[in-house]
Amino acid sequence: MAVNDILAALDIDLAQWQGNALTARSPRDGATLATLAADTAQDAERKIDAAHAAFAKWRVVPAPLRGEFVRVFGNVLREHKEALGKLVTLEAGKIQSEGLGEVQEMIDICDFAVGLSRQLYGLTIASERPGHRMMETWHPLGVCGVISAFNFPVAVWAWNAALAFVCGDPVVWKPSEKTPLTAIACHALFSKAVREFEKTHPGVVPDGLLQLLIGARDVGAVLTASPKVPLVSATGSVRMGIEVAHVLSKRLARSILELGGNNGMIVAPSADLDLVVRAVTFAAVGTAGQRCTTLRRLIVHRSVADQLLPRLEKAFASVKIGDPLAADTLVGPLIDRASFDAMQSALVQARAEGGEVRGGERVDTGHDDAYYVRPAIVRMPKQTAVVERETFAPILYVLVYDHFDEALAVHNAVPQGLSSAIFTNDMREAEQFMSAAGSDCGIVNVNIGTSGAEIGGAFGGEKETGGGRESGSDAWKSYMRRATNTINYSRELPLAQGVKFDV
Numbered sequence: 027m028a029v030n031d032i033l034a035a036l037d038i039d040l041a042q043w044q045g046n047a048l049t050a051r052s053p054r055d056g057a058t059l060a061t062l063a064a065d066t067a068q069d070a071e072r073k074i075d076a077a078h079a080a081f082a083k084w085r086v087v088p089a090p091l092r093g094e095f096v097r098v099f100g101n102v103l104r105e106h107k108e109a110l111g112k113l114v115t116l117e118a119g120k121i122q123s124e125g126l127g128e129v130q131e132m133i134d135i136c137d138f139a140v141g142l143s144r145q146l147y148g149l150t151i152a153s154e155r156p157g158h159r160m161m162e163t164w165h166p167l168g169v170c171g172v173i174s175a176f177n178f179p180v181a182v183w184a185w186n187a188a189l190a191f192v193c194g195d196p197v198v199w200k201p202s203e204k205t206p207l208t209a210i211a212c213h214a215l216f217s218k219a220v221r222e223f224e225k226t227h228p229g230v231v232p233d234g235l236l237q238l239l240i241g242a243r244d245v246g247a248v249l250t251a252s253p254k255v256p257l258v259s260a261t262g263s264v265r266m267g268i269e270v271a272h273v274l275s276k277r278l279a280r281s282i283l284e285l286g287g288n289n290g291m292i293v294a295p296s297a298d299l300d301l302v303v304r305a306v307t308f309a310a311v312g313t314a315g316q317r318c319t320t321l322r323r324l325i326v327h328r329s330v331a332d333q334l335l336p337r338l339e340k341a342f343a344s345v346k347i348g349d350p351l352a353a354d355t356l357v358g359p360l361i362d363r364a365s366f367d368a369m370q371s372a373l374v375q376a377r378a379e380g381g382e383v384r385g386g387e388r389v390d391t392g393h394d395d396a397y398y399v400r401p402a403i404v405r406m407p408k409q410t411a412v413v414e415r416e417t418f419a420p421i422l423y424v425l426v427y428d429h430f431d432e433a434l435a436v437h438n439a440v441p442q443g444l445s446s447a448i449f450t451n452d453m454r455e456a457e458q459f460m461s462a463a464g465s466d467c468g469i470v471n472v473n474i475g476t477s478g479a480e481i482g483g484a485f486g487g488e489k490e491t492g493g494g495r496e497s498g499s500d501a502w503k504s505y506m507r508r509a510t511n512t513i514n515y516s517r518e519l520p521l522a523q524g525v526k527f528d529v
């Protein structure tokens with residue numbers, strides 16, 4: 027299926043987006059998919075203004091009706107799952123089942139948001155004063171800025187957008203400049219949902235509820251600096267997150283930051299090694315190591331290392347690498363040359379730090395400007411500098427441990443804190459790993475890998491990962507403002523804390 031067929035299946039007219047500022051390319055073969063115009067700073071301001079104007083109308087639409095609109099959007103996604111999934115494969119290089127999986131994640135979060143639209147509950151609180159009642163009300167917050175990364179070009183936007191919409195917030199979206207086409211496709215599907223909804227609910231969805239900013243960092247900077255944007259949810263590198271956090275903190279705006287991960291797994295002596303081999307292979311090499319939840323550090327007990335490592339090395343050496351559109355491929359390309367170079371320099375450093383590298387070489391597919399690699403497995407003598415850093419590529423560092431406390435200490439001794447896992451059948455170890463004195467990450471798994479979280483849980487992590495939470499559980503609260511209401515239904519005016527103030 028060529029890109030034009032996919033765009034036709036998605037009903038997208040690219041004309042309004044075309045230009046010569048930005049090239050959408052496919053990491054599959056390096057081919058140009060489209061050349062696009064970029065927004066200027068003025069365009070960005072205008073779009074933020076339009077979203078801000080939409081807020082005044084959207085915030086007073088009853089939340090369940092906002093949910094009804096998100097239901098329609100979810101259904102439009104269902105109808106176009108195949109084509110959008112293929113476009114993700116073309117533009118981000120993910121294998122087909124992962125491209126489709128991403129769209130499924132969008133559909134799932136829409137369903138979650140529809141239910142949530144009737145559950146934006148506040149508490150009722152006992153007042154210390156007679157004839158008084160206290161309660162909490164959750165109100166829409168305002169325009170929500172979303173900055174997303176190339177590796178989950180559609181799902182992570184949807185986590186934010188579906189919640190923002192039911193919470194009463196318009197969205198201004200700045201996607202990665204590496205994946206503008208998938209963002210344009212989402213925008214087109216959103217517009218289609220608006221047209222559908224109009225048929226039964228005319229005039230409910232205001233113009234400008236979703237705005238798309240196409241361009242590089244400069245347009246993202248307009249978004250983070252705008253006083254009309256009270257919340258920015260940003261996914262990407264730690265460097266980007268720190269820049270965004272600085273700008274937001276200067277104007278005391280809210281952030282949801284979802285930055286680097288350097289995710290570890292402990293394999294204890296009692297682990298089921300068959301499960302470990304499957305879990306490690308998917309978590310470390312799936313998506314060509316380009317998930318923020320990718321497994322990067324394996325901390326194996328000495329007693330099982332000699333059994334496990336040859337099996338893993340065999341699995342890494344045999345996974346099918348190649349065209350992400352081919353049905354049997356498991357590992358597609360890296361996103362671009364810079365990513366390949368970063369991987370190679372990490373491997374050079376790993377060797378210099380005493381690592382024994384297997385794999386990691388470029389796999390030739392006949393395309394000069396496409397970067398396919400054999401996933402690398404690297405036995406390290408200890409957790410050196412290169413292991414402490416996140417390299418966004420399929421490199422799994424392996425460390426051996428003797429005592430559980432030592433494994434835990436090594437696990438937590440990195441600056442990032444997104445996802446983590448333990449494979450054990452020892453209940454004490456499993457519980458300790460999940461306890462206050464265990465893994466310091468936002469996601470802590472037992473007997474499953476680090477990646478592939480479901481949308482129902484809150485997603486995010488600690489330390490350099492940024493501390494934000496998106497998606498399920500009560501992550502919606504970040505997209506709303508809380509009002510604490512105290513209501514006096516008595517004929518007196520008692521003061522709290524017993525204060526007397528008689529006039």
Ligand code: UN1
Pocket residue numbers: 177178182261316317318319476477478479480
């Ligand atoms: C990311 O890589 O930015 O848990 C998000 C996972 C996916 C989301 C990853 N559901 O791997």
